[in-house]
Amino acid sequence: MKKLLLICFVQMLFITPLVYSQQLTITGIVTSATDGTTIPGVNIRIKGTTTGTTTDIMGQYQLNVKSQSDVLVFSYIGFNTFETIVGTQTLINVELSENLQQLQEVVVIGYGETTKKKFTGSLTSVGGEELEEIPQQSAVNMMQGRSAGVLVTESDGQPGSSASILIRGLGSFRGSSPLYVIDGIPAANFNSFNPSDIESITVLKDAAATSIYGSRAAAGVVLITTKKGASGKTQFNFTSQVGVSDIENPNDFRLMNGDEYRLYYREAATNAGINPDDPNSGSLYLPISGYNANTDWFDAVTRNGVTQKYEFSAKGGSDNTTFYMSLGYFDETGIVLGTDFERITGRLNLRHQASEKVSFEFKMFGSVNKENFRQNDGGGRSGNLSGSYNVSPLSPIYADENTPFIYNGLGYNFDLPSNAGHNPVAVADMNENYFKEYRAMPSLKVNYTPITNLKLWASAAYDFGYVTSKTSLSKYYLAETEGGMTTQSWEQSFSSNYNAVAEYYIDINTDQNVKVLAGVEAYKSLYENSEAGSQTFGFDAINNFAAGQATSVGQLGYNYGGHTLLSVFSRVDYVYKDKLFVHGSFRRDGSSVFGPGNRWGNFYAIGAGYTLSEEEFIKEIPMISNLKIKASYGIAGNPNSGDFEWRNTYSTGGAYNLPGAPNAGTVINNPGNSFLKWEQSSQTNIGVDFGLFNNRITGAIEYYDIRSIDLISDRPISATSGYTEIVDNIAEIKNNGVEITLNSDNFVGQDFKWSTNLNLSFNNNKVVSLTNDADQIILSSTQIHIKGESAYQWYMPTYAGVDPATGRALYYTEDGGTTFNYSDAVIEVQGKNPSIAPDLYGGLTNILSYKNFSLSALVYFRYGGKIYRGLNQDLSMSGGAGGANQLVTELNRWQQAGDITDVPKLDANNNDPGPSSRWLEDASYIRLRNISLSYSLPKILVKKWGFEGLTFSLTGVNLKTYTAYNGLSVTTGSTESSGDYPTPRTITFGLNAKF
Secondary structure (H helix, E strand, O other), rough: OOOHHHHHHHHHHHHHHHHHHOEEEEEEEEEEEOEEEEEEEEEEOOOOOOEEOOOOOEEEEEEEEEOOOOOOOOOEEOOOOEEOOOOOOEEEOEOEOOOHHHHHHHEEEEEEEEOOOOOOOOEEEEEHHHHOOOOOOOOHHHHHOOOOOEEOOOOOOOOOOOOOOOOOOOOOOOOOOOOEEOOOEEEEOOOOOOOOHEEEEEEEEOOHHHHHHHHHOOOEEEEEOOOOOOEEEEHHHHHHHHEEEOOOOOOOOOOOOOOHHHHHHHHHHHOOOOOOOOOOOOOOOOOOOOOOOOOOHHHHOOOOOOEEEEEEEEEEEEEOOOEEEEEEEEEEEEEEEEOOEEEEEEOOOOOOEEEEEEEEEEEEEEEEEEEEOOOOOOOOOOOHHHHHOOOOOOOOOOOOOOHHHEEOOOOOOOOHHOOOOOHHHHHHHHHHEEEEEEEEEEEEEEEEEEOEEEEEEEEEEEEEEEEEEEEEEHHHHHHHOOOOEEEEEEEEEEEEEEEEEEEEEEOOOOEEEEEEEEEEEEEEEEEEEEEEEEEEOOOOOOOHHHHHHHHHHHHHEEEEEEEEEEEEEEEEEEEEEEOOOEEEEEEEEEEOOOOOOOOOOEEEEEEEEHHHHHHHHHHOOOOOEEEEEEEEEEEEEEEEOOOOOHHHHHHHEEEEEEOOEEEEEEEEOOOOOOOOOEEEEEEEEEEEEEEOOOOEEEEEEEEEEEEEEEEEEEEEOHHHOOEEEEEEEEEEEEEEEEEEEEEEEEOOOOOEEEEEEEEEEEEEEEEOOOOOOEEEOOOOOOOEOOOOOOOOOEEEEEEEEEOOOOOOEEEEEOOEEEEEOOHEEEEOOOOOOOOOOOOOOEEEEEEEEOOOOOEEEEEEEEOOEEEEEEEHHHHOOOOOOOOOEEEHHHHOOOOOOOOOOOEOOOOOOOOOOOOHHEEEEEOOOOEEEEEEEEEEEHHHHHOOOOOOOEEEEEEEEEEOOOOOOOOOOOOOOOEHHHOOOOOOEEEEEHHHHHH
């Protein structure tokens, strides 16, 4: 017995320590439980330690453990975490099951991604599949009504135009456009991209989300992620859409026909003491005899538009290399003559895993765009759209036997005194106004993982653009006397972006971990353009500027500019027990757009979130599935200054007559301000995310408060300086509001499903201070900034209607009385809420599916704000429009004593008095933004034909608008003028084939 005990003691003393001193090597493969594919990049760590590794491109791993009692933790975004005890195993293969809820909540953020659970800031995200069904050329337009706090305004229906985005209110006087970042690359021009290449669009709204972008983030950040490849069989996708467009005209906007026009102007002449039957009166451009056409000029310059979209894409790859490629063609013929947009795009996204630690990502995008604009894009008599409002309906479009030969230009009638001789149909047919853009964006990113939990990457991206544009008038366009005229311009631009980033993950213990990110970025932008013009051409078809005669130095021009930005940035994310999340970020930017003393700016943010639903007292409430509170505060910036506004800029090349001979000279055209500095925005955000009834209902409520200081704008200065204004930091603006988002799965059955999304946004805007402590700044004849009130208030005389006794227009005076004299009227702020911004806006989306059918509908609405009908002011001149056509509502004019109307007495001697509240209207509206019905053929059937899927769709965009506004386009922004292009209504048929 003693001998046996001695042997056991020796074994324990020598052999057992030897066994426990040896490390066990564990190997294995991690795969997806859904489809069995291997998963690269899975994090594997020994629980309670910082020791760990990741799977390689084949999903394989190798890890040394010290004890059979060690617990391995397998984790990967989008999958449920898995734990297992080592025991006696040396081969441990693991299948990870997908966490569907977590997959839906993976969100893209600045320089990385995270889950919505861990995110402490404010963002909204829209998937690419929601955008593909809408037949529009710009994804910005498609965002309308889909995100709380994101106001999308379609400022123009011109083919190729893009909507504007305003995130959480107006925060700058120089425009509040967000920063667009495409696959990590800042991009100024988003209009060239193919929306079908987009995987997701994420809008970052608060400082915790945006401040990592520092000086360019005060107005928010829009992150666009493009599609990528996947290992496995190559998947092909072909999409075709063809549609037609027209003008909706919700409240029957109409000009007078020939009979109404004749009646209108005869009465105006009679009331002015002019005999309308006297051809020698000479007082009106009114063809009393001769032409007796009944031409609808507006109808003549508009038409049904056609939209076509064809796209082909492929994605696939091997375990080491994946790819996504696409080719796209988009063509839109506008609803106004002479307008269209054509775009060809191509994209290639490659990813190659060179080794276990190194991978490369190469992306290449290219596009060619051509856009034909309506003539005289800014409006006026020479425009084809704006001109159609002026021409007499008694005048024919084409020359006939009554047309004097001198007014016969290639068969068109130019005997049109009511429109200064301009023929709106001829201007589109005989002249040119277009631009072409060629664009290429290559980028390369290198990823390196030298050790476990440390990721390094560096990228270089470039954006090349070349634009040529041309505006020309035919020598036979008889409204002009220059014998033909052409202006051509060329512009080339280049920008580059370089960054290097390091990210380190620290597992402090089983309850705590920290992720640290740091990086440096450099951006440079350059452009130059030149312009040349000439006139008096010998041949009509050869109207290149070199074929005419240059008559002045002003027909030649050259300009250039550029700026640079150098940045360092960092971010720290702390997690405690997967329920407390703390975020901090810092960025320091230096920009060349400011002088040496104000070139650098510091921007930062801190945020925290706590998941209350992880606590026992919340878990006891069955209806609550998720409850998270969050708050953040930070400082973001906005340069909002031109490339050289901090210094004097000069114009050169002018001819100045000095003694002896003309000499070229140089003059200062803008005085510089070396004290210019960053616009800054301090932002506070408080929110609650929630889920109810097993997340059948989810949503968020957020409150924000934004203070924007040192806003850059033009400040008046004494004219004795030689200038009237200078660029300066002049004001402070405050925005606060509430955003509400609700999502519900109303019905989830085997065959039928119905879900709803509702988002509401309330915003209040206030001017806190103005330069030199001024109480107000008058901006124009219609708008003003007032301290303590919302920005851009409508400011003009108040229309008091028509005097029933005399038929004369009345305006209110300062003492509350009325006057016939416009110059005696008091100029005042118009109404209780007189700004251009809405009080409330949002969207309601319903998605229903039954077996192979799917129906989605989005209703967009905005309430409050006012729009100025400048177009209707031009078309309601009470007889004094000199023969130009007028709105049919003008026939509701005053005619005799006792008439009650808001349209004054007609008089050919009337003059336009100027702006007044008569033309200011409520901009509220509700619109059926888009509705789409699709049907997918059964897979059993399509597979026999060699397809993976075959879907047909019918989509309508801007189908119906409900509004009290009496113009053509309530959606065009703050004003509607004669040159504004109506928003088209489009119905499209589509086919999608996957194979």
